[in-house]
Amino acid sequence: MEGAIVLKKLVISSLILFLCFVSLHAQNEGKSLGTLEIAFTFNQKNTVASNQFAIWIEDEKGRFVKTIFVTQFTARGGYTFRKESLPTWVEKAKPSTLPKETIDAITGATPESGRLVYTWDGKNEKGEYVAPGVYRFYLEATLYWSNRVIFTGTFRYGGDLQEDIPIKVEYFGDERNRDMILDVKARYVPKSQ
Numbered sequence: 001m002e003g004a005i006v007l008k009k010l011v012i013s014s015l016i017l018f019l020c021f022v023s024l025h026a027q028n029e030g031k032s033l034g035t036l037e038i039a040f041t042f043n044q045k046n047t048v049a050s051n052q053f054a055i056w057i058e059d060e061k062g063r064f065v066k067t068i069f070v071t072q073f074t075a076r077g078g079y080t081f082r083k084e085s086l087p088t089w090v091e092k093a094k095p096s097t098l099p100k101e102t103i104d105a106i107t108g109a110t111p112e113s114g115r116l117v118y119t120w121d122g123k124n125e126k127g128e129y130v131a132p133g134v135y136r137f138y139l140e141a142t143l144y145w146s147n148r149v150i151f152t153g154t155f156r157y158g159g160d161l162q163e164d165i166p167i168k169v170e171y172f173g174d175e176r177n178r179d180m181i182l183d184v185k186a187r188y189v190p191k192s193q
Contacts, residue, residue, distance in 0.1 A: 033132055033158040034190040036120040041182045044113045050177055051110045053141040054089035055118050060134040064092045066125050067106045068118050075107040084146040122157055132158025141181050147173030155188045162188040
């Protein structure tokens with residue numbers, strides 16, 4: 001008899017937890033929980049095989065979520081003959097499989113030098129809002145041929161204000177054009193209720 005009562009309580013508790021999860025997910029349906037802002041100083045270079053960068057989001061398990069921005073040359077096929085152009089983004093985003101409309105929506109000409117700001121509103125590649133949780137942003141830049149850099153930061157989408165998200169940086173290759181992207185900052189601003 002006691003075993004049956006414990007089992008009923010366990011089933012009821014599991015059902016309540018499931019309904020809470022479904023309710024939380026449904027509350028997020030169709031609206032943003034906040035905005036990720038990524039800002040950096042871009043110094044355009046007068047060298048070939050440079051000035052390419054991409055910004056994208058992955059979930060906690062490393063699954064690709066969405067490209068926020070990628071320079072036009074790489075996105076429109078430059079990676080097919082210049083393999084050094086944003087190889088991590090190419091591997092993750094798989095631009096050869098994307099429709100032209102998607103490429104058009106995430107690309108732009110290489111910007112002028114200055115302070116740049118890009119935002120993510122919580123939508124995936126399909127235009128659907130993602131579930132609250134831990135996400136990671138990436139900023140990859142091709143500095144000069146195979147010289148490149150990747151900046152990464154982890155944040156909680158749907159969480160509290162995160163004013164200064166810690167950023168890791170990893171350089172590949174030699175020192176040439178390392179000043180192309182400087183002073184990378186990121187913050188997550190929750191949506192006002």
